[in-house]
Amino acid sequence: MAASYDYLIVGAGLYGAVFAHEMNKAGRKCLVIDRRDHLAGNIYTKETHGINVHMYGAHIFHTSNKKVWDYVNEFAVFNNYVNSPVAVYEDGLYNLPFNMNTFHALWGVRTPDEAKRKLASEIDKAGEALGLKDGVAPANLEEQALSLVGKDIYEKLIKGYTEKQWGRDCKELPAFIIKRLPVRFTYNNNYFNDTYQGIPVGGYTEMVGKMLDGTEVRLKCSYADLMEANAAKESDALNFKKIVYTGMIDEYFDYSLGHLQYRTLKFETELKEGVANHQGNAVVNYTERAIPYTRVIEHKHFEYINDPEKIPDTVITYEYPKEYEDGDEPYYPVNDERNQTLYAEYSKLADKQENVIFGGRLGQYRYYDMDKVIEAALDAVSAELRA
Numbered sequence: 001m002a003a004s005y006d007y008l009i010v011g012a013g014l015y016g017a018v019f020a021h022e023m024n025k026a027g028r029k030c031l032v033i034d035r036r037d038h039l040a041g042n043i044y045t046k047e048t049h050g051i052n053v054h055m056y057g058a059h060i061f062h063t064s065n066k067k068v069w070d071y072v073n074e075f076a077v078f079n080n081y082v083n084s085p086v087a088v089y090e091d092g093l094y095n096l097p098f099n100m101n102t103f104h105a106l107w108g109v110r111t112p113d114e115a116k117r118k119l120a121s122e123i124d125k126a127g128e129a130l131g132l133k134d135g136v137a138p139a140n141l142e143e144q145a146l147s148l149v150g151k152d153i154y155e156k157l158i159k160g161y162t163e164k165q166w167g168r169d170c171k172e173l174p175a176f177i178i179k180r181l182p183v184r185f186t187y188n189n190n191y192f193n194d195t196y197q198g199i200p201v202g203g204y205t206e207m208v209g210k211m212l213d214g215t216e217v218r219l220k221c222s223y224a225d226l227m228e229a230n231a232a233k234e235s236d237a238l239n240f241k242k243i244v245y246t247g248m249i250d251e252y253f254d255y256s257l258g259h260l261q262y263r264t265l266k267f268e269t270e271l272k273e274g275v276a277n278h279q280g281n282a283v284v285n286y287t288e289r290a291i292p293y294t295r296v297i298e299h300k301h302f303e304y305i306n307d308p309e310k311i312p313d314t315v316i317t318y319e320y321p322k323e324y325e326d327g328d329e330p331y332y333p334v335n336d337e338r339n340q341t342l343y344a345e346y347s348k349l350a351d352k353q354e355n356v357i358f359g360g361r362l363g364q365y366r367y368y369d370m371d372k373v374i375e376a377a378l379d380a381v382s383a384e385l386r387a
């Protein structure tokens with residue numbers, strides 16, 4: 001008799017791992033497959049010279065959802081890392097998110113009142129130049145940014161970085177992307193507003209491994225290959241009641257309606273032997289358009305917060321954004337109008353697949369943070385168990 005499973009889970013990333021863990025706990029039998037040779041999808045970390053390297057870009061866990069925070073803490077001990085990136089523009093060094101330190105470095109202001117007055121006048125000037133009307137929502141990212149922070153900050157710290165990141169003019173990008181950047185009138189460099197934040201000690205791969213404890217996982221096994229092999233087996237074929245698909249939704253449907261666009265990153269990772277502390281911070285952004293990378297990550301600072309020099313070497317990664325092509329790893333959905341419209345069409349096809357659940361950044365074509373992925377997976381599990 002061939003094996004029978006309640007769920008085939010395609011993708012061993014965060015969504016798949018949470019779903020599998022919960023279903024396993026509820027007594028359902030799951031098979032998790034992933035075409036790559038490792039667990040954890042794009043939050044995969046790999047230890048090199050005592051440092052957990054974020055192999056597909058930096059991931060900092062942050063949430064205001066106590067339930068999600070308690071949940072991840074079941075699988076890992078989280079350290080007290082607080083993300084405080086700095087941005088380099090020409091000769092200047094500026095703290096992010098935009099706060100009193102940034103305003104002081106840009107304009108020499110020292111008190112919140114001075115900063116508010118200066119910022120308001122920057123916003124007024126930009127609004128007049130653009131002809132923005134009160135109460136009318138900004139039409140694109142450029143208008144959103146100018147109406148939030150004015151021209152000086154927009155041109156030094158937003159425009160170049162964003163256009164490199166997305167490979168598109170800021171006028172062609174949706175406003176919501178920039179809403180991720182808060183503005184503050186305190187000297188607080190914490191990038192996130194969330195209540196809880198940290199990095200799992202030992203890396204994300206270990207955390208995902210714990211979630212998948214007790215679940216059958218097959219790596220280097222793609223969905224297409226599994227299905228093909230299964231079709232050839234006839235009576236011996238594996239049997240799945242439902243599929244949880246966390247890969248690209250357009251790929252699932254063989255691109256029948258056309259290709260959705262994704263942004264990807266090319267990483268150049270360097271081990272610097274004998275350099276204990278290269279840039280003094282985990283994340284340094286380069287906001288000038290002329291510099292081809294968007295940021296440099298120094299991984300050890302995620303974990304060796306107070307004592308980076310405890311380890312004699314360091315590992316850094318340059319991030320070069322680029323358009324996704326066949327064979328790349330997709331990282332970011334491009335949620336502009338064209339893609340959103342196309343995704344809506346795919347989503348209608350998805351609704352008709354009664355036995356398939358589409359989840360995660362790629363399955364739902366959404367710029368999800370990790371906590372939202374967990375929330376969505378837990379919601380999907382509850383809905384399934386109720387059904």
Ligand code: UDP
Binds near residue numbers: 162
């Ligand atoms: N951003 C920016 N300047 C910066 C950092 C971010 O203009 O120095 C903008 C940019 O549009 C980017 C968005 O903020 O796409 C979100 O950036 P974040 O670093 O939060 O996103 P991540 O790439 O980490 O998901």
